[in-house]
Amino acid sequence: xxxxxxxxxxxxxxxxxxxxxxxxxxxxxxxxxxxxxxxxxxxxxxxxxxxxxxxxxxxxxxxxxxxxxxxxxxxxxxxxxxxxxxxxxxxxxxxxxxxxxxxxxxxxxxxxxxxxxxxxxxxxxxxxxxxxxxxxxxxxxxxxxxxxxxxxxxxxxxxxxxxxxxxxxxxxxxxxxxxxxxxxxxxxxxxxxxxxxxxxxxxxxxxxxxxxxxxxxxxxxxxxxxxxxxx
Ligand SMILES: [Zn+2]
Ligand SMILES: [Zn+2]
Numbered sequence: 001x002x003x004x005x006x007x008x009x010x011x012x013x014x015x016x017x018x019x020x021x022x023x024x025x026x027x028x029x030x031x032x033x034x035x036x037x038x039x040x041x042x043x044x045x046x047x048x049x050x051x052x053x054x055x056x057x058x059x060x061x062x063x064x065x066x067x068x069x070x071x072x073x074x075x076x077x078x079x080x081x082x083x084x085x086x087x088x089x090x091x092x093x094x095x096x097x098x099x100x101x102x103x104x105x106x107x108x109x110x111x112x113x114x115x116x117x118x119x120x121x122x123x124x125x126x127x128x129x130x131x132x133x134x135x136x137x138x139x140x141x142x143x144x145x146x147x148x149x150x151x152x153x154x155x156x157x158x159x160x161x162x163x164x165x166x167x168x169x170x171x172x173x174x175x176x177x178x179x180x181x182x183x184x185x186x187x188x189x190x191x192x193x194x195x196x197x198x199x200x201x202x203x204x205x206x207x208x209x210x211x212x213x214x215x216x217x218x219x220x221x222x223x224x225x226x227x228x229x230x231x
Contacts, residue, residue, distance in 0.1 A: 007048040008131060009193060011200045014059060015043055019201035027194045033187065036194045045197065054094065056120035062096040065113040093117050094124040142167045 026032030040046045044055035053063040095111025100118045102108070110118040117125070145163050149155050155163070179185060 007046050007193075009197065010045055010047055010054070010127075011197055012043070012045060012055065012059075013204065015045065016201040016204055019198050020205055022198060024195065024198050027191050030187075033190055033194065037190050040194065040197060046193065054124050056094070056096055056118075056124050058096070058098070058100075058118075058120040060096040060098055060120070062094040062110075062117075062121045062124055065093050065095045065111055065117075092125075094121040094128075096121050139166075142170055 022036070027036055037046070041051070044051065044053075044061070047054055053061040056062045093114075095113070095117050097109065097111050098118065099108045099110075101110055101116055103116050106116045110116070110121055142163055145159075145166065149159075180189070
């Protein structure tokens with residue numbers, strides 16, 4: 001369920017032209033909406049836990065670097081027997097694998113798994129840091145608090161009210177998730193995201209044709225006047 005809510009929109013300027021040509025009416029039809037939505041996912045304009053890599057400002061797909069680490073597990077106490085299991089974890093930086101670096105410490109390639117990353121990829125790191133900072137504020141659940149009272153001292157009135165408020169908050173969140181995961185709500189959200197994408201392109205678009213028209217129309221008007229004034 002959370003996959004649906006955990007999406008981020010990343011409207012890319014380079015795709016604005018394509019969006020301006022899009023017929024916005026398509027989002028009112030089921031197939032059209034699905035196509036537009038899927039296109040945004042494919043272009044990396046909708047990002048979530050489902051997406052494999054992000055498109056950086058240079059238009060290249062960047063993925064999180066992986067670093068190896070070994071977990072040592074002692075399988076037996078009598079015979080000293082250890083298993084070395086190789087794991088991979090994300091190194092925390094995005095890499096695009098392009099040879100764009102100029103720093104003296106690396107081989108010039110952004111990634112693939114560790115080391116320096118290029119400017120556009122660093123931007124992705126920053127974006128993600130900003131995103132996670134917002135969602136990080138996780139607190140104890142009401143259930144955990146109540147469990148802690150089981151063998152602890154008697155909770156104060158203040159503790160009780162905080163816990164009740166927390167319970168209400170949790171219920172509200174649950175209701176929100178239930179109401180927003182219905183088919184109609186999902187479609188509505190998708191329509192709004194697609195419409196927002198279109199209007200983002202429209203707001204960034206600086207129309208040049210109208211300027212050209214106004215400058216070209218003046219001489220013709222003048223000519224026409226001259227023509228009319230002629231006897
Ligand atoms: Zn890069
Ligand atoms: Zn470097």
